Amino acid sequence: MSATEPATALELDRLERRYGERVALRNVSLSLPAGSTLAVLGANGAGKTTLLRVLAGLLRPNGGTTRVLGHELPREAPSLRGHVGLLGHDLLLYQDLSASENLRFHARLHGVEPARGEELLARMGLRERANEPLRSLSRGMRQRVAVCRCVLHDPELLLLDEPLANLDPAAAEAVAPLIGPGAARIAGGEPRTRVLVSHDPAPAVAQADLVLGLRAGRAVIAAPPDALDDDEIAELYR
Amino acid sequence: MSAVGALLRKDLRLELRTRESVPAMTLFSLSAFVVFHFGLQRSSLDGDLAAGVLWVTLLLAALLGVGRLFVTEREEGGFDAIRLAPVDPSAMLVAKALTLLSFLAIVQLVAVPGFGILLLGPSLLPALPGLLAVLALADVGIAVIGTLASALAVQTRARELIVALMGLPLLVPVVLAAARATAPLFSAGGASPPPLRWLGLLGLYDLVFALVAYAVFDYLLDD
Numbered sequence: 001m002s003a004t005e006p007a008t009a010l011e012l013d014r015l016e017r018r019y020g021e022r023v024a025l026r027n028v029s030l031s032l033p034a035g036s037t038l039a040v041l042g043a044n045g046a047g048k049t050t051l052l053r054v055l056a057g058l059l060r061p062n063g064g065t066t067r068v069l070g071h072e073l074p075r076e077a078p079s080l081r082g083h084v085g086l087l088g089h090d091l092l093l094y095q096d097l098s099a100s101e102n103l104r105f106h107a108r109l110h111g112v113e114p115a116r117g118e119e120l121l122a123r124m125g126l127r128e129r130a131n132e133p134l135r136s137l138s139r140g141m142r143q144r145v146a147v148c149r150c151v152l153h154d155p156e157l158l159l160l161d162e163p164l165a166n167l168d169p170a171a172a173e174a175v176a177p178l179i180g181p182g183a184a185r186i187a188g189g190e191p192r193t194r195v196l197v198s199h200d201p202a203p204a205v206a207q208a209d210l211v212l213g214l215r216a217g218r219a220v221i222a223a224p225p226d227a228l229d230d231d232e233i234a235e236l237y238r
Numbered sequence: 239m240s241a242v243g244a245l246l247r248k249d250l251r252l253e254l255r256t257r258e259s260v261p262a263m264t265l266f267s268l269s270a271f272v273v274f275h276f277g278l279q280r281s282s283l284d285g286d287l288a289a290g291v292l293w294v295t296l297l298l299a300a301l302l303g304v305g306r307l308f309v310t311e312r313e314e315g316g317f318d319a320i321r322l323a324p325v326d327p328s329a330m331l332v333a334k335a336l337t338l339l340s341f342l343a344i345v346q347l348v349a350v351p352g353f354g355i356l357l358l359g360p361s362l363l364p365a366l367p368g369l370l371a372v373l374a375l376a377d378v379g380i381a382v383i384g385t386l387a388s389a390l391a392v393q394t395r396a397r398e399l400i401v402a403l404m405g406l407p408l409l410v411p412v413v414l415a416a417a418r419a420t421a422p423l424f425s426a427g428g429a430s431p432p433p434l435r436w437l438g439l440l441g442l443y444d445l446v447f448a449l450v451a452y453a454v455f456d457y458l459l460d461d
Contacts, residue, residue, distance in 0.1 A: 058318055060460070082324030092315035092322075094248070096255045101248075108244035109323035133255070153323075 009034040009069055009157060009193035010055065016063030017047075017054055017217075024050040027064070028219045032210055034156070035191040037181065039208035041201050041221075043237050046214040048197045049088065052159045055195060056086045069156055069193075082110055085155035087163050087179070091146040095135040099126055099145045102134060103152060110153035120148035124174055139166040147175045154186045161197045181207045201233045241325035245333030250340065252310060259306050260341050263299040267349035270295040271356045282359030289420035292353050293413045296346065297380070297406075303341045304384035305401045307334055308392035317459055331385060331455040339381040346373060358424060365423035368432045372423075375440035376416035382444060383408045386451045389458045408447075415439045 010032040017025040025047045032038050040048050053059040055068050057077035066073040071080040086092070093102045103117025121130045124144040134142055143166045150158065163179055164172045177183060183192050198204035205211055205225045213221030213236045221232060253259055274291050275281070283291060311317050311330075320330050350369070354362030362369075384405060391400035419436035423429045 056318075056322060058321055081322060084322060086318070086322055090315040090318065092319045094252060094310065094314050094316075096252055097248070101251065105244055105248050106319065106323075109241055109319065109325055111240070111324070 007034055008032065008067075009036070010038065010195070011067040012064065013066075014064035015051075015054065015061050015066050017050055017059060018062050023217050025054070025061075025214075025217045028212070028214075028217075029064075030210065030212060030219070030222045032193065032195075034193050036209035037194040037196060037207050038210045038212060039201075039204040039225075040195060040197045040212045040214065041204065041233060041236050042214035045216075046236070047217040048214060049161060050217075051212075051214070052086065052088065052161055052195065052197060055157075056084050056159055057081065058086075082153060083155055084157045084159060085150040085153070086159045087146055087150040088159075088161040091142055092149060093134055093142065093146060096133055098131045098133055099137070099148075100130040102145065103148055106149050106152055112153050117148060117152060120152065120178075121145070123178075124148060124171075140168060140171055143167055144171055144175065147178055151178045151183075156185065156193060158183070158192050158194045160194060162199065163196070201236075205233065241320075241323070241329035242333045242336070245320075245330060246336050246340075249333065249337040253337075253341070259303045260344050263302050263341065263345045264348050266302055267295050267299045267345060268352050268356075270298065271349075271353055275356055283357050284359040284424050284426040286417070286421045288358055288424040289417040291357060292350075292420065293376070293417045295353075296342075296349065296376075297409055297413050299345060299349065300338075300342055300380045300384060301401060301405060303338055303345075304388045304405055305391070305398050307338060307385060307388040309397075312392045321459060327456050327459045328452055330459070331389070331451055334388070335381045335385045335451075338384050339377055342377045342380060346377075360424055360426060360429065364429040368423045368429065369420060371437065372416055372419045372432055372440070375437060375444060376412055378444045379412040379440060379447065380409060382447045382451050383412070386447070386455070386458075389455065393458070411443055412440065415443070 008031055010030065013029050015025055015028040016023070028051065040051060042048050050059065054061050054066060057073055057080045060074040068080055069083050099121055100118065103121065104114045107114045107117050121127055124147070126141060126144060129137055129141065134145065147163065158179055160179055167175065184190065185192055196204050196207065208225050211221055211223060211225055211228060212219055213233065215236060221228065320327055351362070387401050387405035387408065390404060391397045394400050415436045419432035419440065423432060
């Protein structure tokens with residue numbers, strides 16, 4: 001662990017987030033050590049994506065305390081920028097630019113050498129399609145480009161919303177060293193902290209150090225995987 | 239500054255590839271001049287009327303570009319990308335204003351000579367140096383106010399309506415000052431220099447709205 005990285009990556013205490021009158025997250029509390037994986041489980045509309053966006057600094061929490069990589073949100077959200085990699089349903093890529101152009105653009109925003117993007121595309125097996133407009137690539141290929149975009153700036157914290165969606169087994173294997181269990185940072189080589197949102201509980205729980213189960217925005221589970229039984233997890237989806 | 243450069247390059251590259259804004263703005267301008275030509279039932283215009291027709295046309299053409307300025311960011315995650323990167327969000331304001339300024343310059347490269355051929359009575363050439371100064375000052379105002387209106391409108395469903403409702407009233411002083419400054423350049427008796435007070439007003443308006451836009455833009459990107 002680097003000298004500047006806090007030992008606790010996430011510290012949530014009664015986190016609350018509302019959209020107008022509707023409460024999307026209520027009383028979510030947990031503490032996640034740096035380098036660990038948090039699996040976030042729950043049915044559609046449970047608040048998983050909202051939680052990721054709050055942790056990324058994209059949504060303001062409306063109550064409680066939210067500390068991400070030692071930065072208190074929303075007050076210190078600007079200093080969190082550049083330390084988080086977000087891979088969500090929106091790929092954050094321009095469909096009329098090529099994979100290379102998209103990664104060069106993100107590299108410039110993050111002050112990273114553009115060659116890093118080309119290197120990542122080669123690792124993803126996309127070198128030959130790197131100069132085609134993104135909209136001409138398959139959904140799985142675009143997802144791989146989004147994985148490259150997510151880790152381009154070597155973030156300490158990965159926020160992953162269904163990261164293997166649309167990927168075939170070979171592609172899933174290719175992205176594993178970048179975002180999978182034990183994925184390490186380039187700088188220092190320490191493992192990245194990961195928050196993994198998934199509708200497929202078994203693989204997510206198998207990778208997790210801590211499981212957060214959400215139902216209608218409330219944290220009904222916040223425990224290590226070995227303290228949970230299958231029925232408790234299945235209950236989240238009923 | 240490198241973030242502004244990256245955003246500007248990306249916007250210009252996207253426009254080159256999709257051709258969504260500049261061709262529409264240019265075609266609109268030329269079509270409007272043809273409509274004015276027949277609608278006014280005059281083969282040529284000069285003075286106040288010529289200046290008014292030119293600036294109303296350029297303003298309405300600009301609104302076409304303003305309406306689309308942030309659409310790609312909204313639809314393809316550009317707002318999130320900029321808020322996840324370690325850059326000042328106002329880089330997006332500067333880059334978008336420069337993008338719109340570039341679009342206006344390209345459109346006017348075609349539209350102003352088109353106006354000279356289709357509608358303007360006096361020769362355009364003697365008016366050109368003064369007209370370039372008016373165009374530069376007015377375009378900065380349109381770019382800054384247009385960027386602000388577009389950033390607000392893109393968060394709503396009625397994007398086009400909000401651009402028109404917000405942008406037009408704020409841009410009326412720009413059009414008024416630009417038309418007043420342009421009228422002497424199109425005088426039937428020969429071009430005379432644009433009055434300094436109207437140029438000064440344009441410059442002041444640009445400055446005030448640049449400061450306002452800088453002050454509020456971060457809040458527009460916030461959730």
